[in-house]
Amino acid sequence: MSENSELIYKLDDNPSNKESFFAAIQHVLASFIGIITPTLIIGGVLGLGDEIPYLISMALMVSGVGTIIQAKRPMGIGAGMICVQGTSFAFLSSVLAAGFIAKANGGGPDQILSLIFGVCVLGAFVEIAVSQFLDKLKRVITPVVTGTVITVIGISLIKVGFTDLAGGQWLLTNKPELFASFDNLFLGGLVMVAIIVAHKYGNQWVRLSSIIIGMLIGMIAAVLMGKVNFSAINQVESIISLPVPFKYGFSFDIAAFIPIALIYLITAIETSGDITANCMVSKQPIAGKSYIKRIQQGILGDGVNSLIAGLFNTFPNTTFSQNNGVIQLTGIASRYIGVWIGGILIVMGLFPHIGALFRAVPNSVLGGATIIMFATVATAGVKILTHVELNRKNMLTLAVSFGMGLGVLLVPEVVNTVSANIGGDLGSIVKSIFGSPITASGLSVIILTLFLGEYPEEYNPIIQDFPLDGEHSAKVKS
Known part of the structure; x- marks a missing residue:
């Protein structure tokens, strides 16, 4: 669907149940892997073991609740659009750093998660505050700032993805002789090739699901090679996962808090860009008071959803950008679809066996997908910098x-x-x-x-390194 084509359903239209469910499924397919992947990585690197299925369930459930909040805009919280919420990759390094602080102090899974969720809950108030003073941060919210930070986020995460592709951090630490074995590199490479092929030869729906297709092919190959341990699925005793506020407790460390607080500031800036893109594909204004209000309420929604995430034992949420492509692809911008998306994610989160199944995915299969996803984050930052x-x-x-x-x-x-x-x-x-x-x-x-x-003079490196007066500047621009 071209950028200038008309929408089938506009922002406040309410499609039929059948159309709503079909459109919602496309959004879930586009975001599902992105929602659970940070939890898989954090759980694997920090050795959280049996807690991972529950954490995945909470990630899905809170993402569903957050998506509904963004769509329905209760009490002025949320953008009132299809803003699918999901666990943010931007926090990955800082969350891992907080986990290692707790681990260095001799903490187990409960102490690690207690510290992580404690600082994430308090950090969420940073984004909530930013939403109220957005107009005061114009000097900081610039393409130079956002492009630099997003690029470095992507580059720093590539190391995590590449480590997983070769077998994972646990293998590197405990069995280095098996790290980067042929089996691991083959599985990771197979996933990457499958994703690339899906993008080249698939139709729009195949391209939309390329990450899932790549991981599915890698998982099938891993099963045939005997690399999948299904015992984790059988070990899940409860049929339904219920959210328990602060299940792991609450603790705080200033050294863990500061980096996470800074990332909350950066994700607020990133969310403003995602909502602007959403406004464009949804045919909403991208200037004026209504636009600024939507941005502020959307960032407020992100902050509140991250607060809920920490309270109910999952990692900070943010607005996913890939779902803007789904709106353009389907021609359905109705915010009521957000309620359907949220409902599907909540139902998926209720069943811990879904999380256990993804825990069985080998690190090399996960790494083959995440290295592309993380490199895409870096590329998005570079794209912003091209406008500088x-x-x-x-x-x-x-x-x-x-x-x-x-x-x-x-x-x-x-x-x-x-x-x-x-x-x-x-x-x-x-x-x-x-x-x-x-x-x-x-x-x-x-x-x-x-x-x-701001520099008082204009500068053109093609001419030479000296200030230009107004007349010469105009000629250079022309």
């Missing part, structure tokens, strides 16, 4: 920000040594803030954006 004018200020800002972020990623020993020399709680805080490439680059780009401000 590379004047002296922006080039300096990008250079320093990427230098700090990628420097920390490639040589983490620098920050580890500095934090060890400082010692105590202050050393832990320094390590938590500057030990993450996302927070290192994010803080750098925000500080430089505020400090450098």
